[in-house]
Amino acid sequence: MIDPVQFFTERFPLTVRDIETLLGAALSRGGEYADLYFEYSVTNSLGLEEQIIKQAGRAVEQGVGVRVLMGERTGFAYCEAITREAILQAALTAARIADSPREVGPIRIDPTQPSRDLYPVEWVVGQQPMANRIQMLQLVDQTARQADRRIREVQAGLTDEYKVVLIATSEGRLIGDVRPLARIRVSCIADEDGNLQSGVSGGGGRVGIDHFNDELLTRYAREAARQALVQLEAEEAPAGTMEVVLGPGWPGILLHEAVGHGLEADFNRKGTSAFSGLIGQRVASELCTVIDEGCLPHRRGSLNIDDEGNPASQTVLIDRGILRGYLQDHLSARLTGASLTGNGRRESYRHLPMPRMTNTYLLAGETPPEEIIRSVRRGIYAVQFGGGQVDITNGKFVFSASEAYLIEDGRITAPVKGATLIGDGPTALTRVKALGHDLALDEGVGICGKDGQSVPVGVGMPTLHLSEMTVGGTR
Amino acid sequence: MSHDVTRDWIASIVERACQSGATDAEVLAVSTREFSVEVRMGAIEKLQEASSFGLGLRVLLDGRQASCSTSDVSEAAIRELIANAVEMARSTSIDDAAILPEPDSTDSEEDSPLLSLFDPAIPQMETREKIQLALRAEDAARSSDSRITNSEGAACTTIERNVLLHTSRGLGGQYATTQCGLALAPIARDNQQMQVGYWSDRQCQLASLASPEEIGQEAARRAIRKLGARKIQTCSVPVIFDAEASASLLRDLFEAVNGAAIFRRASFLVGQLGEQVTSPLVTIIDDGRLPGAIGSRPFDGEGCRTRRTPVIEQGRLHHYLLNTYTGRKLQLPTTGNAVRSLTGPPVVGVGNFYLAPGTFAPTEIIASLDRGLYVTDLIGFGFNPVTGDYSRGAAGWWIERGEWIHPVEEVTIAGNLREMLRGVEQVGNDLRFRGKIAAPTLRLDRMSVSGT
Numbered sequence: 001m002i003d004p005v006q007f008f009t010e011r012f013p014l015t016v017r018d019i020e021t022l023l024g025a026a027l028s029r030g031g032e033y034a035d036l037y038f039e040y041s042v043t044n045s046l047g048l049e050e051q052i053i054k055q056a057g058r059a060v061e062q063g064v065g066v067r068v069l070m071g072e073r074t075g076f077a078y079c080e081a082i083t084r085e086a087i088l089q090a091a092l093t094a095a096r097i098a099d100s101p102r103e104v105g106p107i108r109i110d111p112t113q114p115s116r117d118l119y120p121v122e123w124v125v126g127q128q129p130m131a132n133r134i135q136m137l138q139l140v141d142q143t144a145r146q147a148d149r150r151i152r153e154v155q156a157g158l159t160d161e162y163k164v165v166l167i168a169t170s171e172g173r174l175i176g177d178v179r180p181l182a183r184i185r186v187s188c189i190a191d192e193d194g195n196l197q198s199g200v201s202g203g204g205g206r207v208g209i210d211h212f213n214d215e216l217l218t219r220y221a222r223e224a225a226r227q228a229l230v231q232l233e234a235e236e237a238p239a240g241t242m243e244v245v246l247g248p249g250w251p252g253i254l255l256h257e258a259v260g261h262g263l264e265a266d267f268n269r270k271g272t273s274a275f276s277g278l279i280g281q282r283v284a285s286e287l288c289t290v291i292d293e294g295c296l297p298h299r300r301g302s303l304n305i306d307d308e309g310n311p312a313s314q315t316v317l318i319d320r321g322i323l324r325g326y327l328q329d330h331l332s333a334r335l336t337g338a339s340l341t342g343n344g345r346r347e348s349y350r351h352l353p354m355p356r357m358t359n360t361y362l363l364a365g366e367t368p369p370e371e372i373i374r375s376v377r378r379g380i381y382a383v384q385f386g387g388g389q390v391d392i393t394n395g396k397f398v399f400s401a402s403e404a405y406l407i408e409d410g411r412i413t414a415p416v417k418g419a420t421l422i423g424d425g426p427t428a429l430t431r432v433k434a435l436g437h438d439l440a441l442d443e444g445v446g447i448c449g450k451d452g453q454s455v456p457v458g459v460g461m462p463t464l465h466l467s468e469m470t471v472g473g474t475r
Numbered sequence: 476m477s478h479d480v481t482r483d484w485i486a487s488i489v490e491r492a493c494q495s496g497a498t499d500a501e502v503l504a505v506s507t508r509e510f511s512v513e514v515r516m517g518a519i520e521k522l523q524e525a526s527s528f529g530l531g532l533r534v535l536l537d538g539r540q541a542s543c544s545t546s547d548v549s550e551a552a553i554r555e556l557i558a559n560a561v562e563m564a565r566s567t568s569i570d571d572a573a574i575l576p577e578p579d580s581t582d583s584e585e586d587s588p589l590l591s592l593f594d595p596a597i598p599q600m601e602t603r604e605k606i607q608l609a610l611r612a613e614d615a616a617r618s619s620d621s622r623i624t625n626s627e628g629a630a631c632t633t634i635e636r637n638v639l640l641h642t643s644r645g646l647g648g649q650y651a652t653t654q655c656g657l658a659l660a661p662i663a664r665d666n667q668q669m670q671v672g673y674w675s676d677r678q679c680q681l682a683s684l685a686s687p688e689e690i691g692q693e694a695a696r697r698a699i700r701k702l703g704a705r706k707i708q709t710c711s712v713p714v715i716f717d718a719e720a721s722a723s724l725l726r727d728l729f730e731a732v733n734g735a736a737i738f739r740r741a742s743f744l745v746g747q748l749g750e751q752v753t754s755p756l757v758t759i760i761d762d763g764r765l766p767g768a769i770g771s772r773p774f775d776g777e778g779c780r781t782r783r784t785p786v787i788e789q790g791r792l793h794h795y796l797l798n799t800y801t802g803r804k805l806q807l808p809t810t811g812n813a814v815r816s817l818t819g820p821p822v823v824g825v826g827n828f829y830l831a832p833g834t835f836a837p838t839e840i841i842a843s844l845d846r847g848l849y850v851t852d853l854i855g856f857g858f859n860p861v862t863g864d865y866s867r868g869a870a871g872w873w874i875e876r877g878e879w880i881h882p883v884e885e886v887t888i889a890g891n892l893r894e895m896l897r898g899v900e901q902v903g904n905d906l907r908f909r910g911k912i913a914a915p916t917l918r919l920d921r922m923s924v925s926g927t
Contacts, residue, residue, distance in 0.1 A: 045819070049739075052568035056541040058559055059818040063527075063546065072515075076523040080546040093524050130566040153739055189741055189861065196740060198861045237866070239889065239925040240709040270515070272627055272662055274669065350527065387856035389868070393627075393662055393671035394701070396885050398855035398868035420857035420866040420887050422925075470706075472857065472866040472887025474923040 002123065004166040004176020005111045008038050012082040016109065019168045022066075022084070023107045026091040027170055030100025031068035031075070033330075034091075034170040037307060038064050038082065039349040041163035046130075048137040048156045056130070065349035066090045069331060070098040078349050109174040114304035115311060118297045119206035121180040123162045129209075133158055136184070136212055143221035144188050150232070151225050153189040158182075160209050167309035175309045181300070181456060182207050183445055186220050190228035197234075199227030200402070203443035205298045220443075227384060227403055230415050237404065237419035237473025243379030244421065244469040245372055245407065249440040250385060252461030255290055255360050256448065257388040257397040258425045259283070263317050263325070264343075264355040264450075265332035267392050274395030274426050275323065283323045284429030287365055290318040292327060294342055294358030300444040301359040301458035308344035308353050315341045317360075318429070329355040347453040357448060361460030365435025369463040372434050374410040380471055381405045381412050382421070395425035420472040428469070436463030479548065480504050480528070482649055486641045488532065488553060493643055496561045497534035499575045501642040501777070503815055504530045508635045512602070514609045515628035517617075522602070531817035534560045538569040544817035572803040573820070575644045576779050590650075591767040596681045597653040598635050605631040608657055608687050615691030616661035616672075622702065623695050627671060629659035638772075640815075646778030654769065655681050657690050663698035672698025676909050680767045697851065700872070704884035706926040707873055713847035714888060714922045715840055715874070718905050720850045721914035725830055727892060728759070729912070730860040732786055732794075733823045734801030734812075743863035743893055747792050753896035755790040756833060763811055763826025770827035770911035776815030781826055784810045798823050830914035833902025837916040840901045842877040848924055849874050850888065863892040869924075886926040895919050 009015055019036060026034035040062045047055045064087050068075040075097025077090035140156040160182040168174045183204035190197050201224035203216060246254060259275070267273035275283070284290070294303045294312025303312040308330045316324050326332075329344030332355060345356035373381065381404060388399030400420045405412045441460035448457040485502040492500035506528045513521040530553075533542040541563035545552050613629035634654040640647040658675030674694035676685040716724060736742035744752060763781025765771050775781055777799055784794050797805065798813035798821050814824030841849060850871040857866035866889035873880040903916030 043818075052570060054540065054567065054570050054573075055820050056563040056567050057543060057818045058563065059544045060552075060556075061546060073519055074521045076521065076525075078525045078527070080527055090525070097519075097522050130563070134566060153741070155739070189739065191740070196743075196745075196861050198741060198859070237889075239887075239923045241925075241927050270627070271625055272669075272671070350525065352521070352523070389854040389856070391671065391852075391854060393669050394704075394884065396854070396868065396870070398857070398887070400855055400857040400866065417862075417864050418857065418859055418866065419889065420855050420868055422855075422868045422885055422887050424885060470885065470887060470925055470927075472868070472889045472923075472925045474866075474889045 001120065002164060002178045004164050004178060005174060007164050008082065008166050014082060014084060016111070016174065018084050019174070020107045020109055022087050022091050023168060023170045024104060025088055026066055026068050026095050027104040029095040029098040030102035031070050031095060031098035033069040035067050035308065036064055036168045037349050038166040039163060041161055043159065043161040045157065045159045046133050046137060048141055051141055053134055053137065061348065063349040064090065066094040067352060068094045068097050072335060073097050074352060076352050107170050109168050109172050111174045114175065114177060116304060118295060118302050118304055119180055121208040123178065123180065133209065136217055139214060139217050140186050140221045143218050144186060144225045147222055147225035148229055150190045150192050150229065151188050152191040155187045157185045158209065165307065169309060173309050175305055177304045180206050180208055182209050182211060184212055184220055185445065186224040188224045188228045190232055192232050195232055197228050197231035199224045199231065201227065202445045205300045205444040206302055207298050230403060234415045234417045236475040237416040238380065238471055238475050239473045241468050241470045243376050244466045244471065245376060245379060245381045246461065246464045247381065247383035248436060248438045248461060248463050250442040250459065251382060252361055252442065252459030253385050253388045253399050255362055255461060256357060256459050257390045257399055258423060258428045259290060259317065260357045260360045261390050262392055262395060262425050263327055265326040265328045265338065266355050268326050269332045269336055273392050278323050278426065281323055282321050282430065283426050284318050284321040285432040286321040287432050287435050288318055288321050288429050289316065289363040290360065291316055291363065292357055292360045296359050299359050299441065299458045300446060300456045301357065303358060306342045306344045307346045310340045310342045310344065312342040312358055327355045327357060329353055345455050347455060351453050354450060356450065356455055357457050359441065359458035359460065361439065361441060362462065364437050364439035364462040366437055367434045369436040369438050372436060372463055372465045373407060373412060376407045377409060379407045380416065381407050390425065396422065397425055398422045416473065422470045422472060431467045432464060433467045434465040438462050480506060480639060482639055482641060485639055489641050489643050492532060492534050492557050492561065495557050496536060498537050499535040499643045501533045501575060502530065503817065504639040505817065506637045510605065511630055511632040512605050512609050513628050513630045514606065514613055515626055517610065517614065519606060520628060529817045531815070532556055532560050533820065534564050535573060535575065536564045538571055538573050539564045539567045540570060540573045540820060541567060542819055572800050574799065575642050576646060576777050576799045576809060577644055578646050589766065590764060590771050590773060592650065592652040592679050592771055594653045594680045597633050597655050600633060605633065612657055612659050612687035612691040613661070615688040616659060616695040619692050619695040620699050622663045622665060622699055623661045624664045625662040627660035627662065632656045640778050642778050648774055650773050653679055655684055657684060657687060659691060659694050661695050661698050663702055665702045668702055668704065670698050670701035672696065677769060679769060683767060701870060701882050701884065704870060704882035706885050707883050707924065708927055709925050711921055711923050713844060714919045715844060715847065715849045716917045717849065717851045718903065718914060718916055720853055721830065721917045722912050723853050725828060725912050725914045727858040729825055729828060731863065731892065732796055734795045734797035734805060735823050736860055737795050738801055738804035741861050743861065744792060750792055751790050752792045752893065753787055753790045754899040756899050756902050757787055757790055757896055758831040759787040760785055760831060761796055761812065761826050761828045765827045768827045768908055770825060775811045776813040776821045779809050779811045779813065781811045796823050796825065825911055827908065828912045829906060832904045832906040832915045835901050835903050837903045837905050840903055840916055840918050841874060844874045844877060846875050848883060858892065865890050865892050865895065886924055889923045889925065895922065
């Protein structure tokens, strides 16, 4: 396995003593806290379309971000060159946020290791088994085309990344992580007499590409084809407020948008979230317990340590309907006196850390999912979603169904076209009437955007019954 | 490190790639200097400053294509970059449409100064000035109304970018751009509600940037006017999109005229060139050469000269937006819309993509509405370019007999983009560029509004 301290000090002209000196430079204007974030990543990508491998690529990224904190102020600079001179320049730039006569003594850092490895994957720098990868995409393509003669176009992409990070803080910590991340995406176009419809599927996690065995690849391909074919039959979706049943797994994007973002500590520290000041209050039905957990093995949103060097953890956000906690990063925890939760994340060395979700899920209930469907007279059953978005301040959120059905007299009937669902975060989950016993986590393709930064995340949920929600159809 | 990066140097990388087995090669080098300051509630919250560099190499081996990128310009890294790209290209398939464009007589970079993309005043701005701009914008918002009680902050960002491109067919060149942006999000509060208003401006020329007071007051106005918002009953009514919301419609339409979606048959506009696809009031242009505009550049991501392309003229679809690859797939010439990131083959992107202004003042359009929804905010990703189906979260105002009745939130608006654009009844005269995509106020004959 790669040791991040060794990786950076051997690959670049830099020692642990140099890092201490650089942290000292970052605090040379009297800053209260500084950290250095070293990153080296290699991302491989391969794309198939029109039954041929159309593109292959590799991106190598390396750099260091230097951050200095002074009260609520942050100074930040970065450089790509991992050399003493370049980092010193960045450190002195970031240092300027502070202007205090406070003298900072010598900084000593001690290398430590994360207490666990949630995603041990062998990685050799430069390794590239191309033939394997090509076969994977060809299998996906053939399987999707064989699913039905109406499948006309198939696009498949494989991306895998290895990222080595090392975090040094002025509090004396030096800790690193090696993070694999792989993802397959399949999209199909079905064509029936000029009626064109699309379907998208895929999966992944903090895994190497050997995770994608034939069984998984076949499943992704069939799923994308199935979704496109279902849409060929879809009717106009209904409009108005009605009962909604969400399927297990990826529909957990509901939690991510309805409550997750609103519980990030930065918004709550500033009082700009619809959830500000609601700790201890009821924000969901007592059936609902919502958890953010960064320490699930091999999940897409998991982290051994967050991007500030703190261990990822399990945080109960909502306990039987009562709001319990926020997702913290170093800055918000320090300013509000809260305990760290290991949710300080950043897209890269070019970005500042912020409180972010990891894997967010809702615990299972006890009701058989069939029973939930049977209990609905008229409503919709939504099982696949595209993206979602939330207005943190007024709490209104949307998420867009890409596969949904009508429920009529307790039975699932016709498929309906994609429709956006809209709700109010602090009250949406108070309308949860029943939860299935079928908790599932998503397939591992989620990307969350906040303030221009993208990070990988996961969601999960059992079948969930909402007594009402607004469905944005046309009929 | 950017001082070492010259056209000659990247040309030498192209040459070395060709000596290593590539039949064609293209190198893109981008140097960026970025500065941003964020203030919140009258105090500095973040200062950020950095210079960065990236180099991307695309190689072709008789129709086999690969691309690799690095931010490390050491000789060892460049050697590895070339070796990787050539080796990876050997494993891909032959794709007849994958070629580099040839120079033609109109390709030249001589007129790049005429595009006014670089303003020396921006690199010369002092940190103090940028902090002042952000503080003034936030202060203008906070002092404009006592109900503005909080703020997500205000940011002033400057970017200087230097782009170099060279291809083995002799295309390429160099250009520099600047940008200065000012954005803020003040928060309004009454007894019942908290609402955020977001507003920004972004320009290549500092003198074109709206004043911080104007930007701040507009952001405050957008927050205040949402206070008291409520749901409305599900209905089917005429809808007015304000200029912001109209621009988002154009963002969606771009996906459907993107040549990549057309050759994949993943657009509801496949096979419709020459046909009437929208109301005759609609004219949509992509112009990569508007002087001083954020989306302008002298040549595109493959080195082809940028141009003005009428996409829809008085409702008739004239052109898809294309790069060399998608053009070949469709047997059409490129429209100079190649966008190249450091990794990956060129994709299709917009220059300055806009809906041409009409004759109506926005107030006239509102005054003419008997009963309907005025949309100011849209959220979500509910657009399917394959079918045109459209369904998004919306907020705005309920209008009756031309009067503002009350603000609206937590509703969705739904329809089909084809039908929506066919139903354009009035086009506003309020076109202003604050980014690459812009549109004036639009009135649409009817959409489904889903509420209680």
